[in-house]
Amino acid sequence: MPNPTPAETEAHQKLLDTLDIAQIPRPFRSSTWRPSQRRNKNVKQLLSENSRKEATASVLATQANSGATTPLPPTTDTETHAEGAQGGEHIAQAAQNLSTLVLEKNANARAMAGLGSGPSVTWTNIESAPSLHPAQQKRYCDITGLPASYTDPKTRLRYHDKEVFGVIRSLAQGVPESYLEARGAQVVLK
Secondary structure, three states: OOOOOHHHHHHHHHHHHHHOHHHOOOOOOOOOOOOOOOOOOOHHHHHHHHHHHHHHHHHHHHHHHOHHHOOOOOOOHHHHHHHHHOHHHHHHHHHHHHHHHHHHHHHHHHHHHOOOOOOOOOOOOOOOOOOOOHHHOOOEOOOOOOEOOEEOOOOOOEEOOHHHHHHHHOOOOOHHHHHHHHHOOOOOOO
């Protein structure tokens, strides 16, 4: 193959320059790209949003069934200005009424479900009872109070390490039962 002439080389280089896509500016994102409107929420957000919706629904239902929707008589400007000075009190009172309504609704729902009285269990409710699921309960040594990985099969006492095991095996008769009683794991024969 013969060597290309300088004119052919120059024409070839012009063709390469026109076809080169590295020279075309490309933004990282498309100008038409928009973030998705859908947003993943965690459990805490879902529960708080649901309780907020229930609270507003109960307030609306309560207002519809009560005298709170009765229109007030028309007021004069002086009365309106006097009420405006106490606006913070009205907001605080409304917030207190809202929390009272939510508590009443929860109590009614629990009573209808046959769960008895007490607060409903939600993600943010601090008054909920501790979990009784066996996987959630930590086991502690009956002697030292440290986390217990072992249980003595003879006395059924929990212990932390081999030194505590030696102490458990040297306890007098009746002492292991008192430790079990303190933990609430003693056997009651009837």
